[in-house]
Amino acid sequence: MASVANTNASRQAAPGQAEPAITRATVTVGQIMNLPLDQVLTGLGIRVIESSITDANFFGGVHIGNGGKITVLTSPGRDPRVTDTLVRYLTAKTFNLDVADLPAPFGVEYTDITEQARDAWVKAVSA
Template identity: 35%
Template sequence: MAKSAISTPMPTVAHLMGAPLSQLVDELRVDIEESSITDAGFTGTAVIAGGEVIIWLPPNRPEVERDLMTRHLIADAFGVDGMPPLPEPYRTTDITRITDDVNRAIREVQA
């Protein structure tokens, strides 16, 4: 897992899994926004910018899915290892490396 670029203290797995979600969001200064993406395969994304974490979740999903994905996306954003695996069909993907590869390829084409 990549080192966190966020200055907020690192949460533990026990705290991420056991604390009320509203408490986690407040303590870790995470913003939750509604995405306009409604594709069934999209379950959310975490964006880290300027030391802040913004979780984008699709609209009209069951509360249990929103809770589950928010906790895992927070763990990913903070670089917390040891989270229990997501149940099928859910998963998270770190696109940082993919984005870096795409940006590098674009620069090479433009050169």
């Protein structure tokens, strides 16, 4: 994953060459890790929001909402390179692409809160 932190001009297309299209149907790990992050996010329809979670052990998370809307939550105050790497990693994981797990002490936890959210909504509208 050394290319994740690579910020040199090699991320750009050669002069006269169009950037490869990035879509949800055809996205690759190479595109996520090497294209400019704003191009990845725009192409995949992902928004990034800095969360208010200040726990030192929280680096970020992904919320997949209705209609497949994807929001990546980042931790405030992190080094921009760490945030860039995390957003790219979480994006690749969201699309079930083959990326290596993060090294210790990092871990990824998957939680489906659909049923809990539905129960809370039912309680709210029936009250």
